[in-house]
Amino acid sequence: MKRIVQPELLDTLPVHDPRAVASREDLKRINTLMGHVNLMVTHAAASCCQARRVADLGAGDGSFMRRVAERLCRRWKSVEVMLVDRQSDVSQATRAEFCGFSWNAQSVAADAFDWLGGPASMGADAVFANLFLHHFEDRKLSELLRLVALRARFFIACEPRRAQRALFASRLLGLIGCNPVTRHDAVVSVRAGFTGRELSALWPSGDGWELREEAAGLFSHLFVARKTD
Numbered sequence: 193m194k195r196i197v198q199p200e201l202l203d204t205l206p207v208h209d210p211r212a213v214a215s216r217e218d219l220k221r222i223n224t225l226m227g228h229v230n231l232m233v234t235h236a237a238a239s240c241c242q243a244r245r246v247a248d249l250g251a252g253d254g255s256f257m258r259r260v261a262e263r264l265c266r267r268w269k270s271v272e273v274m275l276v277d278r279q280s281d282v283s284q285a286t287r288a289e290f291c292g293f294s295w296n297a298q299s300v301a302a303d304a305f306d307w308l309g310g311p312a313s314m315g316a317d318a319v320f321a322n323l324f325l326h327h328f329e330d331r332k333l334s335e336l337l338r339l340v341a342l343r344a345r346f347f348i349a350c351e352p353r354r355a356q357r358a359l360f361a362s363r364l365l366g367l368i369g370c371n372p373v374t375r376h377d378a379v380v381s382v383r384a385g386f387t388g389r390e391l392s393a394l395w396p397s398g399d400g401w402e403l404r405e406e407a408a409g410l411f412s413h414l415f416v417a418r419k420t421d
């Protein structure tokens with residue numbers, strides 16, 4: 193399948209539109225089905241001993257990172273986490289839950305490119321991205337990865353796998369009650385997803401990074417970059 197990037201409905205709807213709110217709820221179930229929390233926690237714990245400043249790019253309502261924090265907080269203590277999203281909507285309740293894990297969460301309403309290029313991202317030693325990279329064409333993506341590599345010493349992304357099985361499953365999401373926005377975006381996301389070593393090819397060249405890229409679970413594509421020095 194050729195990679196095709198098309199606009200997603202969730203990105204165009206106002207953050208409090210009931211269809212967007214319902215779609216963000218659907219995303220929680222989809223993340224559970226895809227096992228992305230588990231993938232991120234397992235690889236972050238194995239590859240990166242302790243991060244102090246963590247960023248989640250395209251964090252949405254912060255609930256995905258909250259679930260990651262709940263599991264990682266036993267290893268990574270007193271973390272400052274920046275939840276970066278153009279349409280930031282992190283509730284007080286979610287921020288309080290982070291506090292319960294001794295993580296301090298900040299909601300950052302910004303474009304990820306602007307944020308990564310600015311001073312606020314300095315010292316973000318671990319960067320996470322869940323269902324985010326597939327939004328961008330290769331040229332933009334290589335710019336994003338270049339900015340991440342300048343800042344972080346650890347980067348992990350879980351994305352849709354661009355494969356027939358994932359495409360087939362994305363068309364069945366109505367069966368688990370997903371709304372039309374989610375059903376549309378899921379198909380678009382798989383077509384814009386990744387396969388092979390496509391993300392490694394876009395990572396800035398140069399020594400000092402260990403890259404891992406592979407199919408994960410039934411429908412996902414995992415990319416991990418770790419600074420070796």
Ligand SMILES: C[S@@+](CC[C@H](N)C(=O)[O-])C[C@H]1O[C@@H](n2cnc3c(N)ncnc32)[C@H](O)[C@@H]1O
Pocket residue numbers: 202203219220223249250251252253256276277278279302303304305321322323324327
């Ligand atoms: C599919 S959602 C994933 C949300 C969250 N990571 C999760 O797994 O639940 C993608 C998110 O990326 C955000 N987004 C898209 N383009 C962005 C950009 N250029 N900068 C920051 N956020 C962006 C959207 O607002 C949306 O919340």
